[in-house]
Amino acid sequence: MKRLNSPCQFGLLLALALGALPYLLTGELAAADPPKHVLRAGAYAMDITPTKFPVSSSGSMTHRTADKAHDPLHARCLVLDNGDTKIALVTCDSCMIPREIYDAAKQLASKSTGIPTDHILCSATHTHTAVSAAPTFQSLVQEDYLDFLTQRIADSIVKAHSQLEPAKVGWAIGNNPKQVFNRRWFLRSGTPIVDPFGNGTDTVRMNPPPNSKMLLQPSGPVDPEIPILAVQAVGGRPIALWANYSLHYVGGVPSKSLSADYFGEFARQFAKLIDADKSKPAFVAAMTNGTSGNINNTNFFEGRIRHPPFEQIRRVAEDVAASAHVAYQRIEYQDWVPLKMRETEIELGVRRPDEAELARATMLIKEAGPGPWTDRSLIYANETMDMAKYPATVQMKLQAIRIGELGIVSSPCETFVETGLAIKKLSPLKPTFTIELANGYNGYLPTVEHHALGGYETWRAKSSYLEVDAEPKIRETLLKLLDEVAK
Structure with missing residues (x-):
């Protein structure tokens, strides 16, 4: 037996033995670190x-x-769970969906999954060829579809939640300036701009004739970014991709057909690009709409070739999916990230008609007789009469999400691109993207400056009725929520 040469050696051995005694008595060894989420x-x-x-x-x-x-x-x-927080992101192939449907779907899903309703973001893509779920202009709501839609939204969350498995996430930013164009234009001096109210005060026109001599310059910028969030199983199998692009929609769908437009085609194209179109469980790609209230797919500088039905949708989806795929290849995945989500409500004023405006509208409809109408002055006269019945204020939900260093904000409006660019610039999270038409529908959201310019997106109707200074209030609230989740 080796002899201890000093009291120090003996003391060290005694301390080690006493320190290990509790674990020797219980037959367990101390864990080096607490269990990892x-x-x-x-x-x-x-x-x-x-x-x-x-x-x-x-x-x-x-x-x-x-x-x-x-x-x-x-x-x-897409449902994410980091052990502390669960969140769900849903995007629906619909033009717009009222808040009541989303709220009911969230309640159903929450009961089945335990995900709090304020940790669920639901949005519409804004395809213009879906089933009518919200009243706008003369479109009639398909009432017998609403319960079905509500249940299916809830079911999507429940089903995604049932497939939770260990995963890793990452993000990147793609770029494609070829498919987005500002659709509000200044015209050459002396070119008349007609509005349906007879005011004659508009200084911009929405969707003017492409490559026309009347065109001067667009009234605002575009946002070519394609932020993406990718999710994989721990072995590398693709689970989901959430993309975002500020493009209103593409169109080119026959009037008697429904279609998910380029949003649905993007999902199919991207799945093929990463050989995930036959994955089990099925890979899910989604294209969410960014801030595209004044953006579309028409190249007003040069015009656009007219293609057969669905061909332009295919071309745009293929091009945008390719750009997203380039960014996808740069992603670095993390096997755990913080998840935070905040929701708040704000109250905003409604632009209701005054007595003179209502009297004019009532007279026009009386003289024209019952609709439907094709004349815009009559269509907006009817909208004016509807807006007179609106409440003085409305409540809306706003949300912000943190997924690692990625930020997401949402609003229930057709938001102008200037708002999205401002939020991205000032957000404490990089990258940040915006999802519009989320958790309800409150019409267009022009900036104060664009309200002064006039144009279709500012014309008071069920599609545009918030107070003139609604945009800065919404933008400031979203930035505050981003600050909260970034802490």
């Missing part, structure tokens, strides 16, 4: 295509119906 994710695309036709189809100033679906409509859902 595991990030889990699940995704599911729930079919929300109507089962009966014909149906009312939204996205037009006049009522129209569809007798078939060219491609399926979906409610695409």
